[in-house]
Amino acid sequence: MDLLLQFLLTGLTTGSIYALVGLGFAIIYNASDVVNFAQGEFLMIGAMSAIFLHRLGLPLPLAIAAAVAISIAVGLLLEKLAIEPARNASVVSLIIITIGASIFFRGVALLIWGKEIYGLPHFSGEEPIRLLGATVLPQSIWVMAGTVVLVGAVKYFFDHTLAGKAMRACSHNKRAAALLGIDVKKIMLLSYGLSAGLGGLAGVLVAPITYMTYDAGVMLGLKGFCAAILGGMGSSMGAVAGGLVLGVIEALGTGFISSGYKDAISFFIILLILFFRPSGLFGKSGGERV
Amino acid sequence: MKGFSRVAALFSVLALVVFYGPGDALAKRPIKIGSFLATTGPASFLGDPELKTLKMYIEEINAKGGVDGHKLELVWYDTAGKAKAAKDIVKRLVKKDRVDVIVGGSTSGTTLAVIDIVERNKVPLISLAGSVKIIEPVKKWVFKTPHTDRMAAAKIFEDMKKRGIKKVALITGNGGFDKSGRAQCLALAPKYGIEIVADEQYSNSDTDMTAQLTKIRATDAQAILNFGFGKAPAIVMKNIKQLGIKLPVYQSHGVASKKFLELAGEAAEGVRLPAAALLVADILPDSDPQKKVLMDYKSKYEAKYGPVSTFGGHAYDGLMIAVEAIDRADSLDKAKIRDEIEKTKGFVGTGGIFNMSPTDHLGLDLSAFKMLEVKNGQWTLVN
Known part of the structure; x- marks a missing residue:
């Protein structure tokens, strides 16, 4: 029983990291149908900036705020300099642009910060919290709480604000949205800024647990992408559910079957789910979005 | 003085010719x-x-x-x-x-x-x-x-034997260094009378190893051996502390750097590992033949x-x-x-x-x- 509980807690801890990353994918996808493969790099930029500002002597909360601002600036620049000039290109071309951007960001990060591994102090200590014989780190609670708050905020934004609704309209049909008086350019810019900021914040939240290197964004991004696909691309609730499911599958697979086949087990289950529900757990099929 | 140095020069040329043969000097x-x-x-x-x-x-x-x-x-x-x-x-x-x-x-x-x-x-x-x-x-x-990773594994097992440890839980990553180390550990353990009671693995990009370590906690292992490289061993150390596992922990020479101490912090306390002498030259006793x-x-x-x-x-x-x-x-x-x-x-x-x-x-x-x-x-x- 203790074992099962610890496995579940472990799964929820890693799952909430995946969920947080997956959430970032949802926003840009909602606005433009583009899967932004530089999402993992936003995390890395946020985390690395926070680590270095903190090392320079800035208090942690201030360093985090500045790091999120830096991520947002990078997201806005990416949209302005790379995505907007190619706005008439197909979705596939735009996705390839984001892949190029991710490689570029990694290269720049390597030049600025080198190949070293860096850590960020835990927000509220490292004394594990005991829960019925299982343990969890306070930082994991931060990650989980951060996920809940951000999901709520994203959901509210898309459902109850004008900008959020405009963003969804753009995702459906840019021309129709423009005809209705929506400034598509501005909305696109907003979507990149938002998801970069979200990514940066996610990076700062997970960095104390995962450590950070210039290339850590790749694997985090990949797992987050899996979470988003599993939950249903474009659904923020789906991304979170997908992340948690993925984390729990991994932990249970490690615990009860074999740690050597952990990734094989989880990818097999993802394939199985997508076989029966191609649009993911919470995804809606294209027709329903009208 | 001038005459003397001329004579000396002549002698050294002569000496060179004698020792090395003409034309070679x-x-x-x-x-x-x-x-x-x-x-x-x-x-x-x-x-x-x-x-x-x-x-x-x-x-x-x-x-x-x-x-x-x-x-x-x-x-x-x-x-x-x-x-x-x-x-x-x-x-x-x-x-x-x-x-x-x-x-x-x-x-x-x-x-x-x-x-x-x-x-x-x-x-x-x-x-x-x-x-x-x-x-x-x-x-x-x-x-x-x-040196080879086989020697690192042997050094670790030798130390375990001295401490009377007979059952070891192995946890390794999926990189080349980790895999080679794991193979050497599995092959060498029987020679030192050590039984590997758990053989867990993780991906080097993993962010949490508590599931593997929870499994290890449930075995009768007397020590944990982590053969790894990069940030993963630091996460392993932190997870061991988080789970409250009190077993002796061994790491490999892959993490013998100041970086590991910095990343793992307090969680690294008490861990043992084999390292090349160069890394610890400062703390070697003067009697050590390699010190100079x-x-x-x-x-x-x-x-x-x-x-x-x-x-x-x-x-x-x-x-x-x-x-x-x-x-x-x-x-x-x-x-x-x-x-x-x-x-x-x-x-x-x-x-x-x-x-x-x-x-x-x-x-x-x-x-x-x-x-x-x-x-x-x-x-x-x-x-």
Whole structure:
């Protein structure tokens, strides 16, 4: 029983990291149908900036705020300099642009910060919290709480604000949205800024647990992408559910079957789910979005 | 005074002619040391300090007059860590540059790729790469200086045996270093009467290993051994602390760096690991036979380039073994140089004390590794 509980807690801890990353994918996808493969790099930029500002002597909360601002600036620049000039290109071309951007960001990060591994102090200590014989780190609670708050905020934004609704309209049909008086350019810019900021914040939240290197964004991004696909691309609730499911599958697979086949087990289950529900757990099929 | 120095000069010329024969004294050809290193690319963290070390010491030896009156000349090329490039370069070193001895091969892949070329052309090669396959089985013309991961595993098991640990839980990553280490641990454990009761794995990009460690907690293991590299071992240490596991923990030489102490912080307290002596040169007792060589190398390298790494040390060992062999051979005949390299005995290098033989082309024993324990956030020696 203790074992099962610890496995579940472990799964929820890693799952909430995946969920947080997956959430970032949802926003840009909602606005433009583009899967932004530089999402993992936003995390890395946020985390690395926070680590270095903190090392320079800035208090942690201030360093985090500045790091999120830096991520947002990078997201806005990416949209302005790379995505907007190619706005008439197909979705596939735009996705390839984001892949190029991710490689570029990694290269720049390597030049600025080198190949070293860096850590960020835990927000509220490292004394594990005991829960019925299982343990969890306070930082994991931060990650989980951060996920809940951000999901709520994203959901509210898309459902109850004008900008959020405009963003969804753009995702459906840019021309129709423009005809209705929506400034598509501005909305696109907003979507990149938002998801970069979200990514940066996610990076700062997970960095104390995962450590950070210039290339850590790749694997985090990949797992987050899996979470988003599993939950249903474009659904923020789906991304979170997908992340948690993925984390729990991994932990249970490690615990009860074999740690050597952990990734094989989880990818097999993802394939199985997508076989029966191609649009993911919470995804809606294209027709329903009208 | 003038007359005296003239006489002295005449005598020294005479002496040179007597010792080396006419014609040889004034224009001795330089000894060509060939090298192929990964100075760029993903393995440049190996090739870069190796090249700097070779250049620095060749300059120093030449300033002191060379070897037997020969100057040393370094002929080197960059492989970028690619085996194909290494093959072309070594062919060129052997056929066009006609080097006398080769010190190099930063990676195991580049070294293994050129073994048949040096064997066929009969040129002595001292490799700077880790794999035990380079010298096992023994190849006539191939030697190496770095310790192997088998030795690291043996050192750990030796220490466990001393502490009476018989059941060990193994946890390793999925990288090349981890996998090779895991295989060596599994193969060596029975020889030390140690039973591996758990064999868990993780991906090096994983962010949490509590699931694997929870499983380990449920076994009757008396110690945990983590063979890994990079940030994952630091996460393992933190997870062990989080789960409240009180077993002794061993890490490999893969994390023998200040970085590991910084990343794992308090969670690293009490962990033991084998490390090359160079990393702990400062805390070695003065009675340690390697102390002087280590401190010399460290101070010279750090004065010129910055923090030392063990990789540059491997290049120092390789170059010095070659130079001493040439000195003893009193000849530039490759076969004689090879024989002398094989006869290297009691050479004190940065990697340990080398005693080569026809059956052992590395010549290091377990004393090449020092067993360390983390106490109050610092490395301390375990005796």
